[in-house]
Amino acid sequence: MTLKGMFPPIVNAIQRARPVVKPPTAYELSGPILDEEVDEVRKLIExxxxxWPRTGITLMSAGWLNxxxxxxxxxxxxxxxxxxxxLTSKDVSGMKKDANFSVLLYDQIVEEVGDKHIVQFITDNVRAS
Incomplete structure (x- = not known):
């Protein structure tokens, strides 16, 4: 069970013991809890x-259509x-999906990541239309 699924029963149990206890609103939870999670993810990514300088990376891409x-x-x-x-998601709507498209798109990402870290590229062969 997820924390989200466990939250209502926990609040109910607290309210049975102390009926005046009110659960925090989604807005109240989203501030500090969301900020902590964002910081945690940033640390993990860092x-x-x-x-990467020691191990190198495989740069991967996957296209999809909303x-x-x-x-x-x-x-x-x-x-x-x-x-x-x-790393990122790029909106490629309306772009011609040819070899130049792939090269230009990958070139942007390679510049952001650093070419010295990339060992190989893997891309899907299904193009988002």
Whole structure:
């Protein structure tokens, strides 16, 4: 069971013991708890990045289509022995999906990551339309 699923029963149990206890609102929880989670994820990503000069990375991409908005996206990830890190998502709607498209798109990501860290590229062969 997730924390989200456990939260209502926990609050109910507290309220049975002390009926005046009111659970925090989603807004109250989202501030400090969300901030802590964001900091934790940033630290984890930084740990991954620190290992890249030693281990190198596999730069991976996967295209997908949002069926509701009809927008096409390509997600980029860095894989290393430390784990997989999400890098970015690019909106590629309306772009011609040819070899130049792939080169330009990868060139942007390589510049952000640093070419000296990349050992190989892996991309899906299904293109988002």
């Amino acid at each position: 740990e991954h990045k620190q290992s 069926k509701v908005s009809k927008k096409a996206f390509v997600n980029f990830f860095a894989y290393s022995p430390k784990g997989t890190t999400f």
